[in-house]
Amino acid sequence: MPKIVNHEERKALIAKSTWNVIAKDGLEGASVRSIAKEANLSLGAVRHYFNTQEELLEFAMRLVEEQVTERMMEHTKHPLPPKQLVLNMLMEFIPIGxxxxxxxxxxxxxxxxxxxKELQEESVHVGIVTMMNKLNEDGLLKKDINLEEETVHLHxxxxxxxxxxxxxxVELDEKRIRSLIERELERIFT
Incomplete structure (x- = not known):
């Protein structure tokens, strides 16, 4: 009986293996061969899902974005004061654990x-701009701030x-990082 393969799980495994290779060896070390080895798959199995290295990298980056967005949206499911919600969401961009x-x-x-020379609008920037605009529309930011400058400053x-x-x-633990971001939010929130 043939083995049943969950294709989405397999693609996620390949993407996460891509992350591991990039974290260890940089992007230049992220050949399809090295990624296949990291995923413990054959070269053919990786090529079955991704025709080119570029396609594989794009998928791996989309998965990063999706995971961060998913974690951020998870925070919105819990009733929190707006400043606490924003703090929790911003912490998702901080590389801890x-x-x-x-x-x-x-x-x-x-x-x-x-x-x-292919960089388009970067998603962290888009997320922070969107967040700041929404906070401003909801009247949660101080009236006298320059929204554009404060958005750049927060980013x-x-x-x-x-x-x-x-x-x-600098030695930064999670508590200290939260405190630094919280101090910034105190400065701009009403």
């Missing part, structure tokens, strides 16, 4: 797209914290 590999892979991919804080964590420049 299992999120670390996502950020490593994301940065490699963004760098790759920049080198190819820079999140990206800066993420880079500091990945580079190990």
């Amino acid at each position: 299992k999120r670390k590999i996502e950020m490593q892979v994301w940065l490699e991919y963004i760098s790759y797209k920049l080198r190819k 820079a804080l999140i990206d800066g914290l993420a880079l500091h964590i990945l580079m190990g420049l």
